[in-house]
Amino acid sequence: MKSSAKKVELASVDDLFSTEESRADAGREKVVEIPLSELHSFKGHPFKVKDDDAMMETADSIRQYGVLVPAIARPDPEGGYDLVAGHRRHRASELAEKETMPVIVRDLDDDAATIIMVDSNLQRESLLPSERAFAYKMKLEAMKRQAGRPSKNSAQLGRNFEGKESREILAEQVGQSRNQISRYIRLTELIPELLNMVDEKKIALNPAYETGRVYDADLE
Structure with missing residues (x-):
């Protein structure tokens, strides 16, 4: 008489001796x-x-x-x-x-x-103005791309679902005002000699900002 018992799928040895914690650990960094x-x-x-x-x-x-x-x-x-x-x-x-x-x-x-x-x-704690300037610019551009917006936009279009501009969000994250973020980013337009003078504290941030002021609507 044939057995009516259903075929049982046997677990592997690893499965038998692994725990939920060890399986979760396998997926961790x-x-x-x-x-x-x-x-x-x-x-x-x-x-x-x-x-x-x-x-x-x-x-x-x-x-x-x-x-x-x-x-x-x-x-x-x-x-x-x-x-x-x-x-x-x-x-x-x-x-x-x-x-x-x-x-x-x-x-x-x-x-x-x-x-x-x-x-x-x-x-x-100690960052040069040039380091902060290029860092802000790189992060702002990355944030805008992550949000799915074109690289060139008006301020009205460059907003997230909460109605905030990427620059506003960045300002909140780094503890700066939106205008200060703009001033730093404009430093990236300075010629290297002037930027070095800012780093060496031979020129203050605001005068350097005025010296290198450029139209940057694509970053608004």
């Missing part, structure tokens, strides 16, 4: 050690990485304790990885004669990567 030579600087990175006293202190710390906060990178289609956050740690690791550094690898498009790159550096 992982920190991996990546060779320094495979980490490339982010295109258009506006923040200067200098071998100054602060950098030497960071290198000494990494030499002794390693990199305590992982960098963030994304795969580069041409090989290696684009470094999104952690340029100073990367340079300090080189000075400390390390071969690898801990990195979180994420799949990011250009705009998402730009915003993370800018946000991770804007928290620094």
Whole structure:
């Protein structure tokens, strides 16, 4: 007499011994050690990485304790990885004669990567006006593209669903006024010699803004 029992599908050994926590962990981001030579600087990175006293202190710390906060990178289609956050740690690791550094690898498009790159550096206490200017410009343009708006628009069209302009949102995020954001962005139109004078505090921000004032309706 044939058995009427239904065929039972057996679970794999991994399924039998895995827990809900371990399965969830498999989907989490992982920190991996990546060779320094495979980490490339982010295109258009506006923040200067200098071998100054602060950098030497960071290198000494990494030499002794390693990199305590992982960098963030994304795969580069041409090989290696684009470094999104952690340029100073990367340079300090080189000075400390390390071969690898801990990195979180994420799949990011250009705009998402730009915003993370800018946000991770804007928290620094001492930023040059030129660094802040190009960072604001890069993030604002990325925010506008993420919102699905054309690169050239009037102020009336450049708004999110709450009726706020991208520049207003950026101003709130960085703790600046909308007008101050505009002043910084206009600095990006200065010739390098004038911009260096602003960084060196030979010209104040407002006079430099007036000197380099240009029509920037495409950023409104």
